Amino acid sequence: MEFFLNRFPLYLDGALITLLMTVLGSAVAFVLAMVIGILGTLRNPVARAVATVYTEAFRGVAALILLFWFAYAVPQITPYQLSPMFAGVLALGLNVGAYGAEVVRAAINAVPRAQTEATIALNMSWARRMWLVVLPQAWAQMLPTFGNLIIELMKASAIVSLIGVADLTQVAEEQRSSSGETVLAFGSALVMYFVIAQVLIFGMRLLERRANRRLGRAPAGGGLLDLLRPPTPGTKVGAAK
Amino acid sequence: MQQSESTHSTETAGVQSAQEAPGGEIIRFDKVVKRYGSNVVLNELDFSVAPGERVTLIGPSGSGKTTILRLLMTLEDIDGGVIWVNGEPLSHMRRGDKLVKANEAHLRSVRKNIGMVFQQFNLFPNMSVRKNITEGPVHSLGVSKDEANQRAEELLDLVGLNEKIDAHPTQLSGGQQQRVAIARALAMRPQILLLDEVTSALDPELVAGVLDVLRNIAQTTDITMLCVTHEMSFARDVSHRVLMFDAGQVAEEGPPEQIFGDPQEERTKSFLKAVLEHG
Ligand SMILES: Nc1ncnc2c1ncn2[C@@H]1O[C@H](COP(=O)(O)OP(=O)(O)O)[C@@H](O)[C@H]1O
Ligand SMILES: [Mg+2]
Numbered sequence: 001m002e003f004f005l006n007r008f009p010l011y012l013d014g015a016l017i018t019l020l021m022t023v024l025g026s027a028v029a030f031v032l033a034m035v036i037g038i039l040g041t042l043r044n045p046v047a048r049a050v051a052t053v054y055t056e057a058f059r060g061v062a063a064l065i066l067l068f069w070f071a072y073a074v075p076q077i078t079p080y081q082l083s084p085m086f087a088g089v090l091a092l093g094l095n096v097g098a099y100g101a102e103v104v105r106a107a108i109n110a111v112p113r114a115q116t117e118a119t120i121a122l123n124m125s126w127a128r129r130m131w132l133v134v135l136p137q138a139w140a141q142m143l144p145t146f147g148n149l150i151i152e153l154m155k156a157s158a159i160v161s162l163i164g165v166a167d168l169t170q171v172a173e174e175q176r177s178s179s180g181e182t183v184l185a186f187g188s189a190l191v192m193y194f195v196i197a198q199v200l201i202f203g204m205r206l207l208e209r210r211a212n213r214r215l216g217r218a219p220a221g222g223g224l225l226d227l228l229r230p231p232t233p234g235t236k237v238g239a240a241k
Numbered sequence: 242m243q244q245s246e247s248t249h250s251t252e253t254a255g256v257q258s259a260q261e262a263p264g265g266e267i268i269r270f271d272k273v274v275k276r277y278g279s280n281v282v283l284n285e286l287d288f289s290v291a292p293g294e295r296v297t298l299i300g301p302s303g304s305g306k307t308t309i310l311r312l313l314m315t316l317e318d319i320d321g322g323v324i325w326v327n328g329e330p331l332s333h334m335r336r337g338d339k340l341v342k343a344n345e346a347h348l349r350s351v352r353k354n355i356g357m358v359f360q361q362f363n364l365f366p367n368m369s370v371r372k373n374i375t376e377g378p379v380h381s382l383g384v385s386k387d388e389a390n391q392r393a394e395e396l397l398d399l400v401g402l403n404e405k406i407d408a409h410p411t412q413l414s415g416g417q418q419q420r421v422a423i424a425r426a427l428a429m430r431p432q433i434l435l436l437d438e439v440t441s442a443l444d445p446e447l448v449a450g451v452l453d454v455l456r457n458i459a460q461t462t463d464i465t466m467l468c469v470t471h472e473m474s475f476a477r478d479v480s481h482r483v484l485m486f487d488a489g490q491v492a493e494e495g496p497p498e499q500i501f502g503d504p505q506e507e508r509t510k511s512f513l514k515a516v517l518e519h520g
Contacts, residue, residue, distance in 0.1 A: 114359065114363045117316050117363065118359065121314055121356060121357040122376070123353050123429065125381075126345070128376075128380045133367065136367040137367050215367050215411075
Protein backbone atom coordinates (compact mmCIF):
# COMPACT_ATOMS: atom_id res chain seq x y z
CA MET A 1 0.00 0.00 0.00
CA GLU A 2 2.77 2.38 0.91
CA PHE A 3 4.51 1.51 -2.34
CA PHE A 4 1.40 2.43 -4.27
CA LEU A 5 0.58 5.58 -2.30
CA ASN A 6 4.09 6.94 -2.70
CA ARG A 7 4.02 6.42 -6.42
CA PHE A 8 0.37 7.30 -6.94
CA PRO A 9 1.07 10.57 -8.80
CA LEU A 10 3.33 8.69 -11.22
CA TYR A 11 0.74 5.98 -11.80
CA LEU A 12 -1.94 8.62 -12.18
CA ASP A 13 0.07 10.33 -14.92
CA GLY A 14 0.43 6.97 -16.66
CA ALA A 15 -3.27 6.26 -16.24
CA LEU A 16 -4.17 9.62 -17.75
CA ILE A 17 -2.00 8.89 -20.78
CA THR A 18 -3.67 5.48 -21.11
CA LEU A 19 -7.07 7.14 -20.83
CA LEU A 20 -6.07 9.75 -23.40
CA MET A 21 -4.89 7.05 -25.82
CA THR A 22 -8.17 5.23 -25.24
CA VAL A 23 -10.32 8.28 -25.85
CA LEU A 24 -8.44 9.43 -28.95
CA GLY A 25 -8.12 5.90 -30.33
CA SER A 26 -11.84 5.32 -29.74
CA ALA A 27 -12.68 8.58 -31.47
CA VAL A 28 -10.73 7.55 -34.57
CA ALA A 29 -12.21 4.04 -34.39
CA PHE A 30 -15.72 5.44 -33.99
CA VAL A 31 -15.54 7.73 -37.00
CA LEU A 32 -14.05 4.96 -39.14
CA ALA A 33 -16.59 2.43 -37.88
CA MET A 34 -19.50 4.73 -38.73
CA VAL A 35 -18.25 5.72 -42.17
CA ILE A 36 -17.08 2.27 -43.23
CA GLY A 37 -20.04 0.56 -41.56
CA ILE A 38 -22.52 2.74 -43.46
CA LEU A 39 -20.62 2.23 -46.73
CA GLY A 40 -21.02 -1.49 -46.13
CA THR A 41 -24.81 -1.18 -46.11
CA LEU A 42 -25.07 0.64 -49.43
CA ARG A 43 -26.10 -0.97 -52.70
CA ASN A 44 -23.26 0.71 -54.55
CA PRO A 45 -20.67 -2.01 -55.27
CA VAL A 46 -17.72 0.41 -55.03
CA ALA A 47 -18.80 1.56 -51.58
CA ARG A 48 -19.14 -2.01 -50.44
CA ALA A 49 -15.79 -3.00 -51.88
CA VAL A 50 -14.10 -0.16 -49.99
CA ALA A 51 -15.78 -1.31 -46.79
CA THR A 52 -14.80 -4.93 -47.29
CA VAL A 53 -11.18 -4.16 -48.13
CA TYR A 54 -10.80 -1.92 -45.09
CA THR A 55 -12.38 -4.31 -42.60
CA GLU A 56 -10.60 -7.37 -43.90
CA ALA A 57 -7.24 -5.62 -44.08
CA PHE A 58 -7.29 -4.04 -40.64
CA ARG A 59 -8.93 -6.89 -38.78
CA GLY A 60 -6.23 -9.18 -40.07
CA VAL A 61 -3.27 -7.06 -39.04
CA ALA A 62 -1.93 -7.12 -35.47
CA ALA A 63 -2.24 -3.70 -33.85
CA LEU A 64 1.36 -4.02 -32.71
CA ILE A 65 2.66 -4.40 -36.27
CA LEU A 66 0.54 -1.44 -37.35
CA LEU A 67 2.05 0.56 -34.54
CA PHE A 68 5.62 -0.33 -35.49
CA TRP A 69 4.74 0.43 -39.08
CA PHE A 70 3.57 3.95 -38.25
CA ALA A 71 6.36 4.58 -35.75
CA TYR A 72 9.33 3.12 -37.63
CA ALA A 73 8.45 2.27 -41.26
CA VAL A 74 6.50 5.37 -42.22
CA PRO A 75 9.42 7.74 -41.41
CA GLN A 76 11.65 5.66 -43.67
CA ILE A 77 9.41 5.70 -46.73
CA THR A 78 7.87 9.16 -46.29
CA PRO A 79 9.22 12.46 -45.01
CA TYR A 80 6.88 12.26 -42.00
CA GLN A 81 7.90 11.34 -38.49
CA LEU A 82 4.74 10.61 -36.52
CA SER A 83 4.82 11.32 -32.81
CA PRO A 84 4.64 8.10 -30.79
CA MET A 85 1.23 9.04 -29.40
CA PHE A 86 -0.15 9.86 -32.83
CA ALA A 87 1.17 6.58 -34.19
CA GLY A 88 -0.49 4.80 -31.28
CA VAL A 89 -3.84 6.51 -31.83
CA LEU A 90 -3.77 5.67 -35.53
CA ALA A 91 -2.81 2.03 -35.01
CA LEU A 92 -5.43 1.47 -32.33
CA GLY A 93 -8.12 3.42 -34.17
CA LEU A 94 -7.60 1.68 -37.50
CA ASN A 95 -7.53 -1.74 -35.90
CA VAL A 96 -10.55 -1.37 -33.62
CA GLY A 97 -12.40 0.68 -36.27
CA ALA A 98 -12.41 -2.40 -38.49
CA TYR A 99 -14.25 -4.38 -35.83
CA GLY A 100 -16.51 -1.43 -35.13
CA ALA A 101 -17.46 -1.12 -38.81
CA GLU A 102 -18.81 -4.65 -38.74
CA VAL A 103 -20.84 -3.81 -35.64
CA VAL A 104 -22.29 -0.72 -37.31
CA ARG A 105 -23.10 -2.57 -40.50
CA ALA A 106 -24.82 -5.40 -38.64
CA ALA A 107 -26.78 -3.01 -36.41
CA ILE A 108 -28.02 -0.98 -39.38
CA ASN A 109 -29.03 -4.13 -41.22
CA ALA A 110 -30.88 -5.30 -38.12
CA VAL A 111 -33.22 -2.29 -38.17
CA PRO A 112 -36.42 -3.75 -39.60
CA ARG A 113 -36.98 -3.10 -43.29
CA ALA A 114 -40.47 -1.89 -42.35
CA GLN A 115 -38.93 1.13 -40.62
CA THR A 116 -37.13 2.15 -43.79
CA GLU A 117 -40.33 1.62 -45.76
CA ALA A 118 -42.16 3.96 -43.43
CA THR A 119 -39.51 6.63 -44.08
CA ILE A 120 -39.90 6.12 -47.82
CA ALA A 121 -43.66 6.53 -47.47
CA LEU A 122 -42.88 9.88 -45.82
CA ASN A 123 -40.68 10.69 -48.82
CA MET A 124 -37.54 11.26 -46.76
CA SER A 125 -34.16 11.50 -48.45
CA TRP A 126 -31.58 8.79 -47.77
CA ALA A 127 -29.69 11.06 -45.39
CA ARG A 128 -32.84 11.89 -43.38
CA ARG A 129 -33.82 8.25 -43.21
CA MET A 130 -30.44 7.34 -41.79
CA TRP A 131 -30.16 10.25 -39.43
CA LEU A 132 -33.72 10.40 -38.11
CA VAL A 133 -34.76 6.76 -38.02
CA VAL A 134 -32.20 4.10 -38.90
CA LEU A 135 -29.14 5.23 -36.94
CA PRO A 136 -31.02 6.13 -33.74
CA GLN A 137 -32.49 2.63 -33.70
CA ALA A 138 -29.24 0.92 -34.68
CA TRP A 139 -27.40 2.94 -32.03
CA ALA A 140 -29.00 1.05 -29.14
CA GLN A 141 -27.86 -2.17 -30.74
CA MET A 142 -24.29 -0.96 -31.33
CA LEU A 143 -23.61 0.30 -27.83
CA PRO A 144 -23.07 -2.97 -25.92
CA THR A 145 -20.51 -4.17 -28.47
CA PHE A 146 -18.94 -0.72 -28.66
CA GLY A 147 -18.50 -0.94 -24.89
CA ASN A 148 -16.56 -4.17 -25.28
CA LEU A 149 -14.45 -2.73 -28.08
CA ILE A 150 -13.51 0.32 -26.02
CA ILE A 151 -12.34 -1.93 -23.20
CA GLU A 152 -10.35 -3.98 -25.71
CA LEU A 153 -8.83 -0.80 -27.12
CA MET A 154 -7.94 0.44 -23.66
CA LYS A 155 -6.13 -2.79 -22.84
CA ALA A 156 -4.45 -2.95 -26.24
CA SER A 157 -3.18 0.60 -25.72
CA ALA A 158 -0.46 -0.94 -23.52
CA ILE A 159 1.48 -1.59 -26.74
CA VAL A 160 2.34 2.10 -26.99
CA SER A 161 4.72 1.59 -24.08
CA LEU A 162 6.90 -0.28 -26.58
CA ILE A 163 7.50 2.86 -28.62
CA GLY A 164 8.21 4.99 -25.59
CA VAL A 165 4.86 6.50 -24.66
CA ALA A 166 4.70 6.97 -20.88
CA ASP A 167 1.41 5.17 -20.37
CA LEU A 168 0.37 3.10 -17.39
CA THR A 169 2.29 0.03 -18.53
CA GLN A 170 5.41 2.10 -19.14
CA VAL A 171 5.18 3.62 -15.66
CA ALA A 172 4.78 0.17 -14.11
CA GLU A 173 7.79 -1.13 -15.99
CA GLU A 174 9.90 1.86 -14.91
CA GLN A 175 8.89 1.41 -11.27
CA ARG A 176 9.65 -2.29 -11.44
CA SER A 177 13.13 -1.75 -12.77
CA SER A 178 13.95 1.11 -10.38
CA SER A 179 12.54 -0.54 -7.22
CA GLY A 180 12.83 -4.24 -8.03
CA GLU A 181 9.33 -4.72 -6.58
CA THR A 182 7.87 -6.68 -9.47
CA VAL A 183 4.71 -7.78 -7.69
CA LEU A 184 3.88 -4.34 -6.32
CA ALA A 185 4.82 -2.46 -9.48
CA PHE A 186 2.59 -4.53 -11.73
CA GLY A 187 -0.04 -5.07 -9.04
CA SER A 188 -0.53 -1.32 -8.84
CA ALA A 189 -0.92 -1.10 -12.62
CA LEU A 190 -3.43 -3.94 -12.48
CA VAL A 191 -5.58 -2.00 -10.04
CA MET A 192 -5.38 1.17 -12.14
CA TYR A 193 -6.35 -0.66 -15.33
CA PHE A 194 -9.25 -2.22 -13.49
CA VAL A 195 -10.46 1.17 -12.27
CA ILE A 196 -10.22 2.70 -15.76
CA ALA A 197 -12.18 -0.23 -17.19
CA GLN A 198 -14.91 0.19 -14.57
CA VAL A 199 -15.22 3.88 -15.35
CA LEU A 200 -15.52 3.14 -19.07
CA ILE A 201 -18.06 0.37 -18.49
CA PHE A 202 -20.12 2.64 -16.27
CA GLY A 203 -20.11 5.38 -18.88
CA MET A 204 -21.12 3.01 -21.65
CA ARG A 205 -23.99 1.61 -19.59
CA LEU A 206 -25.26 5.13 -19.01
CA LEU A 207 -25.28 5.66 -22.77
CA GLU A 208 -26.98 2.31 -23.33
CA ARG A 209 -29.64 3.13 -20.84
CA ARG A 210 -30.31 6.46 -22.42
CA ALA A 211 -30.50 4.88 -25.87
CA ASN A 212 -32.98 2.28 -24.66
CA ARG A 213 -35.08 4.94 -22.95
CA ARG A 214 -35.32 6.77 -26.23
CA LEU A 215 -36.70 3.65 -27.83
CA GLY A 216 -39.27 3.37 -25.06
CA ARG A 217 -37.52 0.40 -23.50
CA ALA A 218 -36.59 1.77 -20.11
CA PRO A 219 -35.53 -1.08 -17.85
CA ALA A 220 -37.51 -1.60 -14.65
CA GLY A 221 -36.06 -0.26 -11.43
CA GLY A 222 -33.19 1.80 -12.65
CA GLY A 223 -31.13 3.34 -9.86
CA LEU A 224 -27.61 4.32 -10.83
CA LEU A 225 -26.31 1.29 -8.94
CA ASP A 226 -28.07 -0.93 -11.46
CA LEU A 227 -25.50 0.19 -13.96
CA LEU A 228 -22.80 -1.69 -12.09
CA ARG A 229 -24.53 -4.95 -12.84
CA PRO A 230 -24.48 -6.47 -16.29
CA PRO A 231 -27.58 -5.35 -18.17
CA THR A 232 -30.33 -7.80 -18.91
CA PRO A 233 -30.54 -8.38 -22.64
CA GLY A 234 -32.87 -5.75 -24.08
CA THR A 235 -35.87 -6.52 -26.19
CA LYS A 236 -35.20 -6.58 -29.89
CA VAL A 237 -34.87 -3.33 -31.73
CA GLY A 238 -37.83 -3.09 -33.97
CA ALA A 239 -41.06 -1.84 -35.22
CA ALA A 240 -43.66 -1.18 -32.61
CA LYS A 241 -45.68 -4.33 -32.24
CA MET B 242 -64.61 16.86 -58.04
CA GLN B 243 -66.82 14.59 -56.01
CA GLN B 244 -69.94 15.56 -57.90
CA SER B 245 -68.50 15.72 -61.39
CA GLU B 246 -70.22 12.55 -62.57
CA SER B 247 -73.22 12.48 -60.32
CA THR B 248 -75.57 12.33 -63.27
CA HIS B 249 -74.24 8.93 -64.19
CA SER B 250 -76.15 6.55 -61.96
CA THR B 251 -75.04 3.02 -61.32
CA GLU B 252 -77.03 0.16 -62.70
CA THR B 253 -77.13 -1.96 -59.59
CA ALA B 254 -80.31 -3.66 -58.57
CA GLY B 255 -82.19 -0.91 -56.85
CA VAL B 256 -79.47 -0.03 -54.33
CA GLN B 257 -78.09 3.50 -54.41
CA SER B 258 -74.32 3.64 -54.37
CA ALA B 259 -72.92 5.37 -51.30
CA GLN B 260 -71.11 7.94 -53.45
CA GLU B 261 -70.71 8.47 -57.12
CA ALA B 262 -67.28 7.81 -58.51
CA PRO B 263 -65.67 10.97 -59.90
CA GLY B 264 -64.30 10.94 -63.42
CA GLY B 265 -60.82 11.18 -64.88
CA GLU B 266 -57.76 9.21 -63.96
CA ILE B 267 -55.26 9.72 -61.16
CA ILE B 268 -53.70 6.25 -61.17
CA ARG B 269 -53.25 3.96 -64.11
CA PHE B 270 -51.61 0.55 -64.19
CA ASP B 271 -50.57 -0.18 -67.75
CA LYS B 272 -49.67 -3.83 -68.35
CA VAL B 273 -47.85 -3.96 -65.06
CA VAL B 274 -45.73 -7.04 -64.45
CA LYS B 275 -44.28 -7.97 -61.07
CA ARG B 276 -42.33 -11.12 -60.40
CA TYR B 277 -40.57 -12.57 -57.40
CA GLY B 278 -38.07 -14.95 -58.92
CA SER B 279 -40.12 -17.22 -61.13
CA ASN B 280 -43.35 -16.36 -59.29
CA VAL B 281 -45.27 -13.98 -61.56
CA VAL B 282 -47.44 -12.05 -59.12
CA LEU B 283 -48.89 -9.45 -61.50
CA ASN B 284 -49.14 -10.41 -65.15
CA GLU B 285 -49.83 -7.38 -67.36
CA LEU B 286 -52.28 -5.88 -64.88
CA ASP B 287 -54.40 -3.00 -66.15
CA PHE B 288 -56.63 -0.85 -64.02
CA SER B 289 -57.17 2.80 -63.24
CA VAL B 290 -58.52 4.94 -60.45
CA ALA B 291 -60.28 8.30 -60.70
CA PRO B 292 -59.33 11.33 -58.60
CA GLY B 293 -61.16 11.23 -55.29
CA GLU B 294 -62.29 7.68 -55.91
CA ARG B 295 -62.17 5.19 -53.06
CA VAL B 296 -61.37 1.69 -54.24
CA THR B 297 -61.35 -1.42 -52.11
CA LEU B 298 -59.18 -4.33 -53.15
CA ILE B 299 -60.35 -7.73 -52.02
CA GLY B 300 -59.19 -11.20 -52.88
CA PRO B 301 -57.57 -14.27 -51.45
CA SER B 302 -54.24 -14.12 -49.65
CA GLY B 303 -51.37 -14.07 -52.12
CA SER B 304 -53.45 -12.61 -54.95
CA GLY B 305 -51.18 -9.56 -55.20
CA LYS B 306 -53.11 -6.84 -53.32
CA THR B 307 -50.20 -5.80 -51.13
CA THR B 308 -47.88 -5.91 -54.13
CA ILE B 309 -50.08 -3.38 -55.94
CA LEU B 310 -49.93 -0.93 -53.03
CA ARG B 311 -46.20 -1.45 -52.56
CA LEU B 312 -45.57 -0.77 -56.23
CA LEU B 313 -47.53 2.47 -55.92
CA MET B 314 -45.54 3.48 -52.85
CA THR B 315 -42.35 2.71 -54.84
CA LEU B 316 -41.32 0.13 -52.28
CA GLU B 317 -40.92 -2.48 -55.01
CA ASP B 318 -39.29 -2.42 -58.41
CA ILE B 319 -41.53 -3.00 -61.38
CA ASP B 320 -40.65 -5.76 -63.86
CA GLY B 321 -42.76 -4.64 -66.79
CA GLY B 322 -45.35 -2.08 -67.88
CA VAL B 323 -45.75 1.42 -66.47
CA ILE B 324 -47.61 2.89 -63.50
CA TRP B 325 -48.96 6.40 -64.12
CA VAL B 326 -49.88 8.88 -61.42
CA ASN B 327 -51.37 12.23 -62.43
CA GLY B 328 -50.35 11.50 -65.99
CA GLU B 329 -46.71 11.16 -64.96
CA PRO B 330 -44.91 7.83 -65.00
CA LEU B 331 -44.23 6.68 -61.45
CA SER B 332 -41.96 3.75 -62.00
CA HIS B 333 -40.23 5.42 -64.92
CA MET B 334 -39.19 8.84 -66.09
CA ARG B 335 -39.18 10.47 -69.47
CA ARG B 336 -35.90 10.72 -71.29
CA GLY B 337 -36.53 12.27 -74.67
CA ASP B 338 -39.54 10.37 -75.94
CA LYS B 339 -38.55 7.18 -74.15
CA LEU B 340 -39.33 5.95 -70.66
CA VAL B 341 -36.41 4.80 -68.55
CA LYS B 342 -36.29 3.43 -65.05
CA ALA B 343 -36.91 6.14 -62.44
CA ASN B 344 -33.96 7.41 -60.44
CA GLU B 345 -34.10 8.51 -56.82
CA ALA B 346 -34.74 12.17 -57.68
CA HIS B 347 -37.71 11.26 -59.84
CA LEU B 348 -39.06 8.89 -57.20
CA ARG B 349 -38.89 11.61 -54.59
CA SER B 350 -40.83 14.00 -56.77
CA VAL B 351 -43.64 11.55 -57.56
CA ARG B 352 -43.81 9.94 -54.13
CA LYS B 353 -44.89 13.16 -52.48
CA ASN B 354 -48.43 12.63 -53.78
CA ILE B 355 -48.79 9.25 -52.12
CA GLY B 356 -49.08 8.15 -48.51
CA MET B 357 -49.36 4.71 -47.01
CA VAL B 358 -50.60 3.14 -43.79
CA PHE B 359 -49.16 -0.27 -43.03
CA GLN B 360 -50.66 -3.36 -41.47
CA GLN B 361 -48.06 -3.27 -38.66
CA PHE B 362 -48.26 0.56 -38.20
CA ASN B 363 -44.47 0.96 -38.44
CA LEU B 364 -44.34 3.95 -36.14
CA PHE B 365 -40.82 5.09 -35.33
CA PRO B 366 -40.01 3.80 -31.83
CA ASN B 367 -37.26 6.38 -31.37
CA MET B 368 -39.66 9.34 -31.48
CA SER B 369 -42.66 10.69 -29.64
CA VAL B 370 -46.06 10.64 -31.30
CA ARG B 371 -45.57 14.32 -32.15
CA LYS B 372 -42.25 13.71 -33.92
CA ASN B 373 -43.64 10.72 -35.75
CA ILE B 374 -46.17 13.06 -37.31
CA THR B 375 -44.03 16.17 -37.81
CA GLU B 376 -40.72 14.77 -39.09
CA GLY B 377 -42.09 13.93 -42.53
CA PRO B 378 -43.61 17.37 -43.23
CA VAL B 379 -40.60 19.20 -41.75
CA HIS B 380 -37.91 17.22 -43.54
CA SER B 381 -39.61 16.12 -46.75
CA LEU B 382 -41.97 19.03 -47.44
CA GLY B 383 -39.97 21.81 -45.81
CA VAL B 384 -42.90 22.86 -43.63
CA SER B 385 -41.93 24.99 -40.62
CA LYS B 386 -41.82 23.32 -37.21
CA ASP B 387 -44.65 25.49 -35.90
CA GLU B 388 -46.88 24.70 -38.82
CA ALA B 389 -46.09 20.99 -38.60
CA ASN B 390 -46.86 21.00 -34.89
CA GLN B 391 -50.14 22.74 -35.41
CA ARG B 392 -51.07 20.28 -38.14
CA ALA B 393 -50.08 17.37 -35.90
CA GLU B 394 -52.42 18.66 -33.21
CA GLU B 395 -55.29 19.00 -35.67
CA LEU B 396 -54.71 15.53 -37.01
CA LEU B 397 -54.51 14.02 -33.55
CA ASP B 398 -57.84 15.70 -32.81
CA LEU B 399 -59.21 14.10 -35.93
CA VAL B 400 -58.09 10.62 -34.85
CA GLY B 401 -59.13 11.27 -31.24
CA LEU B 402 -55.69 11.15 -29.67
CA ASN B 403 -54.83 14.76 -28.87
CA GLU B 404 -53.90 13.88 -25.29
CA LYS B 405 -51.26 11.44 -26.56
CA ILE B 406 -49.18 13.93 -28.50
CA ASP B 407 -46.18 13.64 -26.20
CA ALA B 408 -46.59 9.94 -25.53
CA HIS B 409 -44.19 7.36 -26.83
CA PRO B 410 -45.49 4.85 -29.43
CA THR B 411 -44.79 1.95 -27.08
CA GLN B 412 -47.21 3.46 -24.55
CA LEU B 413 -50.11 3.19 -26.98
CA SER B 414 -52.46 0.34 -27.78
CA GLY B 415 -52.36 -1.13 -31.27
CA GLY B 416 -55.49 0.76 -32.25
CA GLN B 417 -54.00 4.04 -31.01
CA GLN B 418 -50.75 3.37 -32.82
CA GLN B 419 -52.61 2.76 -36.04
CA ARG B 420 -54.54 5.99 -35.61
CA VAL B 421 -51.25 7.83 -35.14
CA ALA B 422 -49.97 6.14 -38.29
CA ILE B 423 -53.02 7.42 -40.16
CA ALA B 424 -52.37 10.94 -38.83
CA ARG B 425 -48.72 10.63 -39.85
CA ALA B 426 -49.68 9.71 -43.40
CA LEU B 427 -52.24 12.53 -43.63
CA ALA B 428 -49.72 15.08 -42.34
CA MET B 429 -47.97 14.75 -45.71
CA ARG B 430 -51.19 15.92 -47.41
CA PRO B 431 -51.15 13.10 -49.93
CA GLN B 432 -53.51 13.03 -52.90
CA ILE B 433 -53.56 9.26 -52.68
CA LEU B 434 -53.74 7.22 -49.50
CA LEU B 435 -52.88 3.52 -49.53
CA LEU B 436 -54.26 1.38 -46.72
CA ASP B 437 -53.05 -2.20 -46.48
CA GLU B 438 -55.17 -4.28 -44.10
CA VAL B 439 -54.78 -1.58 -41.49
CA THR B 440 -56.97 -3.34 -38.95
CA SER B 441 -55.88 -6.94 -39.34
CA ALA B 442 -53.10 -6.71 -36.75
CA LEU B 443 -55.49 -5.28 -34.16
CA ASP B 444 -57.38 -6.92 -31.34
CA PRO B 445 -61.05 -7.16 -32.38
CA GLU B 446 -62.26 -4.55 -29.89
CA LEU B 447 -59.89 -1.94 -31.36
CA VAL B 448 -60.94 -2.34 -34.99
CA ALA B 449 -64.06 -0.17 -34.86
CA GLY B 450 -62.19 2.89 -33.58
CA VAL B 451 -59.75 2.80 -36.48
CA LEU B 452 -62.48 2.19 -39.05
CA ASP B 453 -64.49 5.12 -37.67
CA VAL B 454 -61.50 7.38 -38.21
CA LEU B 455 -61.18 6.19 -41.80
CA ARG B 456 -64.92 6.63 -42.42
CA ASN B 457 -64.61 10.16 -41.17
CA ILE B 458 -61.66 10.85 -43.48
CA ALA B 459 -63.55 9.37 -46.39
CA GLN B 460 -66.51 11.66 -45.69
CA THR B 461 -64.60 14.86 -45.04
CA THR B 462 -61.79 14.76 -47.62
CA ASP B 463 -61.47 14.05 -51.31
CA ILE B 464 -58.33 11.95 -50.93
CA THR B 465 -58.13 9.10 -53.38
CA MET B 466 -58.02 5.89 -51.38
CA LEU B 467 -56.86 2.41 -52.25
CA CYS B 468 -57.81 0.14 -49.46
CA VAL B 469 -57.09 -3.54 -48.94
CA THR B 470 -59.44 -4.86 -46.30
CA HIS B 471 -61.47 -7.83 -45.16
CA GLU B 472 -63.92 -5.54 -43.36
CA MET B 473 -66.79 -5.87 -45.79
CA SER B 474 -69.23 -3.51 -44.13
CA PHE B 475 -66.57 -0.82 -44.00
CA ALA B 476 -65.78 -1.40 -47.67
CA ARG B 477 -69.46 -1.10 -48.45
CA ASP B 478 -69.73 2.18 -46.56
CA VAL B 479 -66.76 4.02 -47.97
CA SER B 480 -65.86 2.66 -51.37
CA HIS B 481 -67.08 3.69 -54.77
CA ARG B 482 -65.77 0.55 -56.34
CA VAL B 483 -64.57 -2.88 -55.29
CA LEU B 484 -61.94 -4.81 -57.20
CA MET B 485 -61.85 -8.54 -56.64
CA PHE B 486 -58.35 -9.87 -57.32
CA ASP B 487 -57.36 -13.39 -58.00
CA ALA B 488 -53.91 -14.51 -59.05
CA GLY B 489 -52.83 -10.97 -59.91
CA GLN B 490 -55.80 -10.31 -62.17
CA VAL B 491 -59.00 -8.34 -61.64
CA ALA B 492 -61.49 -11.18 -61.45
CA GLU B 493 -64.49 -8.91 -61.02
CA GLU B 494 -65.17 -5.28 -60.29
CA GLY B 495 -68.14 -3.10 -59.53
CA PRO B 496 -69.81 -0.95 -56.93
CA PRO B 497 -69.83 -2.52 -53.47
CA GLU B 498 -73.56 -3.29 -53.59
CA GLN B 499 -73.02 -5.40 -56.66
CA ILE B 500 -69.85 -7.19 -55.61
CA PHE B 501 -71.11 -7.96 -52.11
CA GLY B 502 -74.80 -8.32 -52.95
CA ASP B 503 -74.79 -9.98 -56.29
CA PRO B 504 -71.35 -11.25 -57.31
CA GLN B 505 -71.19 -12.77 -60.79
CA GLU B 506 -67.91 -14.66 -60.66
CA GLU B 507 -67.60 -18.00 -58.95
CA ARG B 508 -64.23 -16.92 -57.47
CA THR B 509 -65.83 -13.85 -55.89
CA LYS B 510 -68.67 -15.88 -54.44
CA SER B 511 -66.41 -18.47 -52.86
CA PHE B 512 -64.02 -15.79 -51.56
CA LEU B 513 -66.84 -13.81 -49.92
CA LYS B 514 -68.27 -16.97 -48.46
CA ALA B 515 -64.90 -17.85 -46.94
CA VAL B 516 -64.47 -14.36 -45.46
CA LEU B 517 -67.96 -14.41 -43.94
CA GLU B 518 -67.44 -17.82 -42.43
CA HIS B 519 -64.23 -16.76 -40.75
CA GLY B 520 -65.98 -13.75 -39.29
N1 LIG C 1 -40.80 -10.06 -50.84
C1 LIG C 1 -41.33 -11.12 -51.49
N2 LIG C 1 -40.54 -12.11 -51.94
C2 LIG C 1 -41.05 -13.16 -52.61
N3 LIG C 1 -42.35 -13.34 -52.86
C3 LIG C 1 -43.20 -12.38 -52.42
C4 LIG C 1 -42.73 -11.24 -51.73
N4 LIG C 1 -43.79 -10.46 -51.43
C5 LIG C 1 -44.87 -11.11 -51.92
N5 LIG C 1 -44.53 -12.27 -52.52
C6 LIG C 1 -45.44 -13.19 -53.20
O1 LIG C 1 -46.24 -12.45 -54.08
C7 LIG C 1 -47.56 -12.96 -54.09
C8 LIG C 1 -48.53 -11.85 -53.79
O2 LIG C 1 -48.31 -11.39 -52.49
P1 LIG C 1 -49.11 -10.18 -51.85
O3 LIG C 1 -49.11 -9.05 -52.80
O4 LIG C 1 -48.58 -9.96 -50.51
O5 LIG C 1 -50.58 -10.79 -51.77
P2 LIG C 1 -51.82 -10.34 -50.89
O6 LIG C 1 -51.52 -9.01 -50.27
O7 LIG C 1 -52.95 -10.29 -51.86
O8 LIG C 1 -52.03 -11.40 -49.87
C9 LIG C 1 -47.58 -14.11 -53.10
O9 LIG C 1 -47.45 -15.30 -53.82
C10 LIG C 1 -46.38 -13.86 -52.25
O10 LIG C 1 -45.86 -15.09 -51.80
MG1 LIG D 1 -51.42 -8.47 -48.22
